[in-house]
Structures are given as C-alpha cells and as structure tokens.
Amino acid sequence: MAMLPVLAALLLVRASYAIDPDLDGDYCRTRRYPRCCEGRVDDCSVPILGTLCYCDSFCVRPENSDCCPDYLEVCHNITPTPYPRPSPLFTCTHEGRAYSLGSSIRINCNRCTCREVYPGRVEFECLDRPCLIRHDLIRDINEGDFGWKATNYSFFYGKLLEEGIRYYLGTHQPERDTEKMSELHLVRQEPLDERFDSRERWPGLVGMIRDQEECGSSWAFSTTAVAADRLAIQSRGRDSAELSPQDLLSCLDPREGPCNGGHVDRAWRYLMNYGGVTEHCYQYTSGRNNATTQCLIRERKKPGNELVCPSGIQGTKYFSTPPYRVPPHEEAIMLEIQTNGPVQAVIHVREDFFVYNRGVYRHTRLSNHLPAQFQQSGWHSIRIIGWGTDRGRKYWLCANSWGEKWGEGGYFRIARGENESQVESFVLAVWGRCWPYHRQGHRSEGPVNN
Structure with a gap:
C-alpha cells in the first residue's frame, strides 16, 4: 500500500514528462552503482544548478518534485516526450x-x-507604385552606355512618380493655336561658334539657378528668367533684375492655384500687359506653401501709380515686348542664342530625367517594358543658354529650376539636333526691350543694342 502514492505520482509526472533542453544531461546515470532508484536514500543526489537533485523514489511527488531530469528514464525506463520548442521569433x-x-x-x-x-x-x-527614385533604374542607366549618369536625390526620394510630374514640372503642353505663333527668322551675320555659353559671352548678366521646390511652376520660373536675362543683356547690365515668379503664380490667374501648372504664352502676355516685379519685391513662397493664391500686388496695370511691394518696399515694374517663336531648327536656335541671349524651351519629361546627374541626356526607354504607370510623363520649361560637343555628342546647355544640387550644378546637357524630348519643338524668345516703369511713371531710356 505504501507504493500507491508513489505510483500515482509517477503517473502524474509521466503524463507531462519532458526534459528542458537546458537541463538535458546525465545525472542519475552517473549513480548506477549503487543505482539508488528504490526507497529513500538521501545520498542519492547529484549537483544541478547550484543545488541537488535526487535519484530515489522519494523524490517523486506531485508537487515540488526534486528528481533529477533523467530519473524516470533511468529508474523507470520511461522515455521523455520531446520538449516543445518555442516558436521562432520572426x-x-x-x-x-x-x-x-x-x-x-x-x-x-x-x-x-x-x-x-x-x-x-x-x-x-x-505596394508596387512607381517611385520618383528607382534604384533599379539608376543602376541600369549607370551600367549601360547611354552617354549620361544617374544618381539618387534625397529631395526626390520617397515621392511618387506622379508627384514628381505634378509638383516638379508644371508647364502645360502648348495649345494648338499657340504652336501656330509666327516664327522670327534671323539673318546670320557671323559664323556660329562650335561651343557657346551665354554666361561667358555676357558675364554677370545671365541669371543663376533657382529652385521651384515642390510646386508646378516651371512656366513662371523659365519665363521670368529669360525675360531678366534679355533685359540685362540688351541694357548692358543697366537694367539687371531678378524677376519674381511669385508675381505670375499669384496674380496671373489666382483661381488656378499657384502650383497647378501654367502656359508660357500666357505668362509672356501677363508681362507684356501688366509687367513683372523683382524677387526682392515679391518673394517666392509657393514652393513651401502652395496654398498661397492671393495676389499681393494691389495695382496691376497702371505703371504710373505708386507700387507698394508685398515686402513693404516701393517697387519697379518691368514690361515685356510680345514673345516670338524661334524656328524649330538647330542652327536657328543657336543663332538666336548667340545673337540675343538665352531662350525658353518646353520639353517632354519622362521618368529617367529626374535622376539625371551628368553627361548628355537622352531618354533611355528602360521602362518601356513596365506598366504604363511607370512611364508617366509631363511638360517642363527651361532655359537654353548655350551648346557644345562632348566626345562627339552634340548637346544643348540648359538651366533647370530644381536647385543647384540637381544635375550639373543645376544645369543639364541634352542631345542637340535630334529634338530629344522635343527640346527644339517650341522655343520662345523676346526682344531685349523690357523697359522698367518706376513709381514716378517715367520710362528708362530705350534698350541698348549690342
């Protein structure tokens, strides 16, 4: 009868008998002589984890068992069940x-x-939405022989391609009536240079790179930049001013919103009818707050009235002559630039243009096998300021409006004579006769011819 409690306890222990892998080892096996399995023998103990475990039948108790881990296997030939392994931590x-x-x-x-x-x-x-920065595209461009290299721009990283199209371009495709604009054909009076850079021909008179930031405003940036360049060149620096894109964005048509894109022909019409102000007068804010739509120039049309700038200073307005279209031919564009200064061009931007770093750009078509969403495109306007040849590749030298950290210090080169990205299809210029109107209502002297 004395063995019944022990047998009952053995059944309870056996039902859940498993050895913790951390305690697996030989304990009772080391005490075979004497075996110690029967009765109560206090000397039948083995060191374990700083204490003792036992190999006699007295160790078997439903609670507080102090048997060695291998007691049942050694003394009662009971094989332990596999110890449940913890689920892996994924x-x-x-x-x-x-x-x-x-x-x-x-x-x-x-x-x-x-x-x-x-x-x-x-x-x-x-999710598989097309990003503005795609590492596979950058790798394939750099490993290929395309004549240009690509890179990752932190200010583009994390943005969708559709966001790049919407917020970093912003020029609407020219309308059919606008494309019919009369062309002005110049007569060449001197040979065209093999290499030309407006910054070298007119030092200090060609505007620097600006940054439209996250705002579809290239139409306003390129228009004011070309107008300012032509004004400075034709006046020989006397009327040198950085004109305000914000004036066009907020005042041309406030209902459209400043960052939803615009037409370059309407921008020129605005400068012709209402005039533009300087950046110092009306500073650019839409790239940081594209909800700014209110026009802060109180008097738009009458040049004789006093002009109070949003910045609080008394300002000057600059009026443009009507724009004209440069014939869509390589030599005609070169002649116009060499004679009168930088021109404005509307280009078709595809997905790989955003990652351009250096070299002579041509669209790679590396995304042509991908779904249409990876091939989204849009229209952008830039300045062409010169041209040249790089290892046999003819190029246009262009100024972008994405800041100096993009491309070649804010500039890029694009294949010349091939209408790459339609860069030669729609080129505009103005005569450099943009007279500033001062608040007293007096015009400056007329333009100074080169």
Whole structure:
C-alpha cells in the first residue's frame, strides 16, 4: 500500500514528462552503482544548478518534485516526450533595424508590411507604385552606355512618380493655336561658334539657378528668367533684375492655384500687359506653401501709380515686348542664342530625367517594358543658354529650376539636333526691350543694342 502514492505520482509526472533542453544531461546515470532508484536514500543526489537533485523514489511527488531530469528514464525506463520548442521569433529587417511580424513601414514611396511569405521565411511585402527614385533604374542607366549618369536625390526620394510630374514640372503642353505663333527668322551675320555659353559671352548678366521646390511652376520660373536675362543683356547690365515668379503664380490667374501648372504664352502676355516685379519685391513662397493664391500686388496695370511691394518696399515694374517663336531648327536656335541671349524651351519629361546627374541626356526607354504607370510623363520649361560637343555628342546647355544640387550644378546637357524630348519643338524668345516703369511713371531710356 505504501507504493500507491508513489505510483500515482509517477503517473502524474509521466503524463507531462519532458526534459528542458537546458537541463538535458546525465545525472542519475552517473549513480548506477549503487543505482539508488528504490526507497529513500538521501545520498542519492547529484549537483544541478547550484543545488541537488535526487535519484530515489522519494523524490517523486506531485508537487515540488526534486528528481533529477533523467530519473524516470533511468529508474523507470520511461522515455521523455520531446520538449516543445518555442516558436521562432520572426522579424523583418530594413537598414539594420528589426521589425516584428505585421509591422508596416514606408520604404521609398511605398507602404510595406512584414509578412510570412512561406513557412519559416518572412520579408516585407510592399505596394508596387512607381517611385520618383528607382534604384533599379539608376543602376541600369549607370551600367549601360547611354552617354549620361544617374544618381539618387534625397529631395526626390520617397515621392511618387506622379508627384514628381505634378509638383516638379508644371508647364502645360502648348495649345494648338499657340504652336501656330509666327516664327522670327534671323539673318546670320557671323559664323556660329562650335561651343557657346551665354554666361561667358555676357558675364554677370545671365541669371543663376533657382529652385521651384515642390510646386508646378516651371512656366513662371523659365519665363521670368529669360525675360531678366534679355533685359540685362540688351541694357548692358543697366537694367539687371531678378524677376519674381511669385508675381505670375499669384496674380496671373489666382483661381488656378499657384502650383497647378501654367502656359508660357500666357505668362509672356501677363508681362507684356501688366509687367513683372523683382524677387526682392515679391518673394517666392509657393514652393513651401502652395496654398498661397492671393495676389499681393494691389495695382496691376497702371505703371504710373505708386507700387507698394508685398515686402513693404516701393517697387519697379518691368514690361515685356510680345514673345516670338524661334524656328524649330538647330542652327536657328543657336543663332538666336548667340545673337540675343538665352531662350525658353518646353520639353517632354519622362521618368529617367529626374535622376539625371551628368553627361548628355537622352531618354533611355528602360521602362518601356513596365506598366504604363511607370512611364508617366509631363511638360517642363527651361532655359537654353548655350551648346557644345562632348566626345562627339552634340548637346544643348540648359538651366533647370530644381536647385543647384540637381544635375550639373543645376544645369543639364541634352542631345542637340535630334529634338530629344522635343527640346527644339517650341522655343520662345523676346526682344531685349523690357523697359522698367518706376513709381514716378517715367520710362528708362530705350534698350541698348549690342
């Protein structure tokens, strides 16, 4: 009868008998002589984890058992069940940081979730929306022989391609009636240079690179830049001023919103009818706050009236002559630039242009095999300020409006004579006769011819 409690206890212990892998080893096996399994023998003990475990039948108790881990196997020939292994702790990693299963983060422009993709393997599953910066596209361009190199721009990273089209371009495709604008054909009186840079021909009179930031305002930036260049060149620097894109963005048609794009012909019409003010007078803010739509120039048309600038100073207005279209031919564009200064061009921008770093740009067509959403495009306006040849590749030298950290210090070169990206299709210029109207209502002297 004395053995009944022991047998009952053995049944209870056996039902859940498993050895913790951390305690697996030989304990009772080391005490075979004497075996110690029967009765109560206090000397039948073995050191374990700083204390003692026992190999006699007295150790078997439903509670507070102090048997050695291998007691049942050695003394009663009971094989332990496999110890349940803990479930693996699945984590996804990104840039050296671990994320638990089910966590969501943003990688580039896509939302990604840590999921078990198949048993035992977890990884981030991401949406497949086209990003403005695509590392595979940059790699393929740089490994190919395209004549130019690409790079990752931090100010573009994390944005969708459609956001780049919307917020970093902003020129509407010329309307059919606008494309019929009369062309002005110059008569060449001197040979065209093999290489030409307006900054060298007219030092200090050609405007620097500006940054439209996150605002579809290239139409306003390129228009005011070309107008200012022509004004400075034709006046030999006497009327040198950086004109305000914000004036056009806020005052031409406030209902449209400043960052929703615009037409270059309407921008020139505004400068012709209402005049423009300087950047110092009306500073650019739409790139940081594209909700700014209110026109802060109180008097738009009458040049004789006193002009109070939004910045609080008394200002000057500059009026343009009507723009004219330069014939869409390589030599005609070169002649116009060499004779009168930088011109405005409307170009068709595709997905790879955003990652341009250096060289002579040509569209690569590397995304042609991808869905249409990866091939979105838009229209942009820039200045052409010169031309040249690089290892046999003819190019136009152009000024962009994405700041000096983009491209070749804010400039880029694009294939010349091929109408690459339609850069030669719609080129505009103005005579350099933009008279400033001062608040007293007096015109300056007329333009100074070169």
